[in-house]
Amino acid sequence: MDIKYKRVVIKLSGEALAGPGGFGIDWDVVTKVVNEIKSIHEMGVEIGIIIGGGNFWRGRQAEKSMDRTTADHMGMLATVINALALQDALEKHNVPVRVQTALEIMRVAEPYILRRALRHFEKGRVVVFACGTGNPYFTTDTGAALRACEIGANALLLAKNIDGVYTKDPRKCGDAVKLEHLSYFDVISGGLKAMDATAITMCYENNIPIIVFALAEEKCLEKAVCGMPIGTLID
Secondary structure, three states: OOOOOOEEEEEEOHHHHHHHHOOOOOHHHHHHHHHHHHHHHHOOOEEEEEEOOOOOOOHHHHOOOOOHHHHHHHHHHHHHHHHHHHHHHHHHOOOOEEEEEOOOOOOOOEEOOHHHHHHHHHOOOEEEEEOOOOOOOOOHHHHHHHHHHHHOOOEEEEEEOOOOEEOOOOOOOOOOOEEOEEOHHHHHHOOOOOOOHHHHHHHHHOOOOEEEEEOOOOOHHHHHHOOOOOOEEEO
16 A cells, blocks of 8 residues: 555554553553554654553643642653553564653653654654653643654644544434544634644644544554545544
8 A cells, every 4th residue: 555644643642552441551452552553664654653641640630739730740751651661562563663752851761852853763763752742731632743743744643542533522422423524623613622722723834634543443553644534634
């Protein structure tokens, strides 16, 4: 199959790594994710990954009892745990990988430096970006959009637990309708829960298409990078 998107950023939620248990890391899920990543890496796709930390901590858990900046920093550290776990799993499957963090944690990972990340792509390495933007009050969605803009990604792949964007939450509403193609403005004006508005706006301003799909679908990343119908396309 022909590759449509040569360089991509994949946004993985922390919850997706937790599997059915909803907390921590489910290694069966991680293995599936790694196999999907390995498949497109072997096709020659350059891959950046932004990972969330919701399987360990979400800042909004403590919004009434903790300073927001402190809570968000805790969330950033949770993303490092997931990034290191993903790095280890990728290496065990013979996929070259580096972790870069927006907060400096030199003993465990590289600091995020754009030119170093681009050099890793040239060397055929996957780069996992941890700590979001490195700033409180910004989500990892915004971190994914920011990194996609910085590295010149051709698409942002949003791997979720549901298979696209719906008019309502399909887990709660039986009459929810899946939307296969949306504009950036449709998402913002319709209040659709695809990504936060800041992330959507950044992708719009930099002409980066967003593909929202289910991580559980077989060959999901391969279908996405080849431009095959999957999930919801936002452009």
